Structures are given as C-alpha cells and as structure tokens.
Amino acid sequence: xxxxxxxxxxxxxxxxxxxxxxxxxxxxxxxxxxxxxxxxxxxxxxxxxxxxxxxxxxxxxxxxxxxxxxxxxxxxxxxxxxxxxxxxxxxxxxxxxxxxxxxxxxxxxxxxxxxxxxxxxxxxxxxxxxxxxxxxxxxxxxxxxxxxxxxxxxxxxxxxxxxxxxxxxxxxxxxxxxxxxxxxxxxxxxxxxxxxxxxxxxxxxxxxxxxxxxxxxxxxxxxxxxxxxxxxxxxxxxxxxxxxxxxxxxxxxxxxxxxxxxxxxxxxxxxxxxxxxxxxxxxxx
Amino acid sequence: xxxxxxxxxxxxxxxxxxxxxxxxxxxxxxxxxxxxxxxxxxxxxxxxxxxxxxxxxxxxxxxxxxxxxxxxxxxxxxxxxxxxxxxxxxxxxxxxxxxxxxxxxxxxxxxxxxxxxxxxxxxxxxxxxxxxxxxxxxxxxxxxxxxxxxxxxxxxxxxxx
Numbered sequence: 001x002x003x004x005x006x007x008x009x010x011x012x013x014x015x016x017x018x019x020x021x022x023x024x025x026x027x028x029x030x031x032x033x034x035x036x037x038x039x040x041x042x043x044x045x046x047x048x049x050x051x052x053x054x055x056x057x058x059x060x061x062x063x064x065x066x067x068x069x070x071x072x073x074x075x076x077x078x079x080x081x082x083x084x085x086x087x088x089x090x091x092x093x094x095x096x097x098x099x100x101x102x103x104x105x106x107x108x109x110x111x112x113x114x115x116x117x118x119x120x121x122x123x124x125x126x127x128x129x130x131x132x133x134x135x136x137x138x139x140x141x142x143x144x145x146x147x148x149x150x151x152x153x154x155x156x157x158x159x160x161x162x163x164x165x166x167x168x169x170x171x172x173x174x175x176x177x178x179x180x181x182x183x184x185x186x187x188x189x190x191x192x193x194x195x196x197x198x199x200x201x202x203x204x205x206x207x208x209x210x211x212x213x214x215x216x217x218x219x220x221x222x223x224x225x226x227x228x229x230x231x232x233x234x235x236x237x238x239x240x241x242x243x244x245x246x247x248x249x250x251x252x253x254x255x256x257x258x259x260x261x262x263x264x265x266x267x268x269x270x271x272x273x274x275x276x277x278x279x280x281x282x283x284x285x
Numbered sequence: 286x287x288x289x290x291x292x293x294x295x296x297x298x299x300x301x302x303x304x305x306x307x308x309x310x311x312x313x314x315x316x317x318x319x320x321x322x323x324x325x326x327x328x329x330x331x332x333x334x335x336x337x338x339x340x341x342x343x344x345x346x347x348x349x350x351x352x353x354x355x356x357x358x359x360x361x362x363x364x365x366x367x368x369x370x371x372x373x374x375x376x377x378x379x380x381x382x383x384x385x386x387x388x389x390x391x392x393x394x395x396x397x398x399x400x401x402x403x404x405x406x407x408x409x410x411x412x413x414x415x416x417x418x419x420x421x422x423x424x425x426x427x428x429x430x431x432x433x434x435x436x437x438x439x440x441x442x443x444x445x446x
Contacts, residue, residue: 063355065350168408233420233423233424234427242406243407261419263362271358
C-alpha cells in the first residue's frame, strides 16, 4: 500500500529507540559547559559502549602510536564531537540486534554498512577533513531504512526482493513502486525522529542522489561515492543485487584521484576487519 | 657486500647507516632478512599497507614515529615518505608482503567468470570514464581472487571482507 514515509513510520507501531546513554551523551556534548571529565563519566555508565569506544580508538581505524587506555584519554585524542559520532554508530548497531533472517544476511548487511562507513571516512581523510567520523556514521547508517523496512514490513520487503530479481531492477525503483518511498527516504525519516543531526539525515536521504542534498557540494557525494565503491567491490551486501548508478560530479575537483583508488581499497580492507569484529561483537569469519 | 646481521642491538646511527646502505644495495635485502626472528628490511617503495612493523621507527631527531607492532596504513606510508625514511624493518620474514596481483596471474577462464559476474552487478552503471573503468577493473581482480581462493585456499593470501 503506497503512502508517504511519515505515515508509514507513524503506523509502524513501536519503533526501536536509541539507548538512553546516547541521549544523555548528546545533551552533555551539546552543552559547552560540560567538562571532558563529565562526558567521560557518562560514557563509562554504559560499559559496553565504553569498551567499544576504547577498542575503536585502539584499532586500525586510528592507528595512534601508543595504546589508548582510558575514556578521558580517548576523548582528548579523538575529540568530543567525534566520540559522539562513534557512540551514535555503536548505539544504532545495538538497536537492530534481531532481524528476520530470511530477508537479509545480517552479518553481510553490517559488513557492507561498515565498509561504506570506513570508505566514507577515508574519502573525507583524503580531503584532509578534520572530522571524518561524521562521514563514518553517515556511511554506516546509509542503508538503515532497509532494516526498518524488513522489520516493519516483512511481507512487502519479500515482494520487493523477489521483484528486483525477476525484473532485474534496482531496489529503490521497486520500493518506490510498492511502498511509495525508498529505503533512503525511510532511513532519513528514522534519523530525524531519533533527533540525530540534519547533516546525517541528508547523507542518508541522498546517498543515491546527492544532487538533492542540502549539504555542501564537496560533502554531499562522499557517502554516495563510498557506497558505490563498496558495492562495486561486493564488500558485504545489504540486500541489493545490482550496483546503483553513481554520479561523479564533473567540472570540479573530484573526490578522489584515480591513482588513489587502489591504496584506498587496501586501507579499507585493513581497517574494516577489525572494526567489524568490534562493532558487531562477532569474530571475523 | 655483506651486511651485518640484525640479531644484535643496533644504535641509532648504525640503523640509519644500514638503511642508507640498503637503499644503495637493494640486492642485499634477502641476505639482510633474519629468518629466526622473521624480520625483513623493506625499502620505502616496496612498503604496503597491512605490513607489520618489526622495530620502532624513529626520525633523525630520535622521535618515535611508528612503534613496533603497528600495522601500516596509507597514512603511515605518507608520513614516512614525508620524513624521508628509506626503509623499515617489517615482521613476516619468509611470508613477505602480499604479492601485487595482476590479471596475468589468473587463468583466463577464471577472469572471464569474474568479469561476467562484475558486469552483471554493474548492469545499471554506465562505465564511460577512466575512474569507473578503474573501479570495474579492481572489482574484477577482487572477484578473481575470491574465486581462486575458493578453489585453492591458501594461507598467504591476505584476509579481507
């Protein structure tokens, strides 16, 4: 039944919510009077969040030359905003722990999402962006709409998957035909409802079509391009049979020079393995 | 020429001299490999992301740049190059760095299968410029490697997703 994305979510029943610790963390970081010490204390309330943040700080994602041993140290080295972004990532993954297995290979879904997150961060680093973590979260959550679709509309999701295969069509096209919106729009709406930053919502909403994004020109194609690279290389899978078309902005400095592609892919491989194990609590198979 | 073995502790100056000598006499590198401790001295242009550093890397001022045990990333390589480091000790010895694979290393039939899989997935993408062609090429090599691994599992191939 076709409807707009807002009504879909309103009628979807209870939506998964972000863990309370994240909301408290967000409030604390938004408040300029909060000290690093206080932020550290909030993070430490949730031992699994604290432990994941430390593991990430010590992983190949950062490659600091010495061991990060405490949360305050991680906050100093990585930065408050960046830790908030990482906490967001780790909280969202914890939200979707139970998913219908016949619709999606959960492990493969997160592999794809994490790879896209890392690729987005790497593309941002190539441009010497001072806070690539926000792109990491954007890449990580870009397909979150699919998860909500699988959770709340399993029958339609199954229909959509079958039609994609029989018609040889892209998911977004069939989704729009069946539901009235695609996974990008649904994911963006969910992010809005969670009160997460607008920039993040835009990255998710426009990951197939950056031209409609409200973000700056150099920022808006990052997740889009990262998703393309990761899909083309078949790094995990979020339920898509085909690689969606990519729009490479012309006439402007490109996101990545051709000769940087191969080194980026190697770096991507290396950082992904560890991160996958940390964020999903699964040993890499 | 014979280079000193790496089994005794080298001072800063000896290490630096060794690095310079290795740069000028690259053919000696297999002799410099210490097979007992599995350490190999690798010149800058052969360094790759994913290699593990076998000994602390200091710059000319003695400041620690990369600690022993660190696995190199592209960022490390850029910084090392900037600081004019010529070579560093890499753990791994006989296994060595993962080989650079090109098409010539795969059987034609395998490549054909890889190519057709990739083109099927790229059905909705118009590959009409160098960048897209490059990505398609990398995808084909990766698929070929996975197909090759499935038929001949090997422990020296790097693990990835």
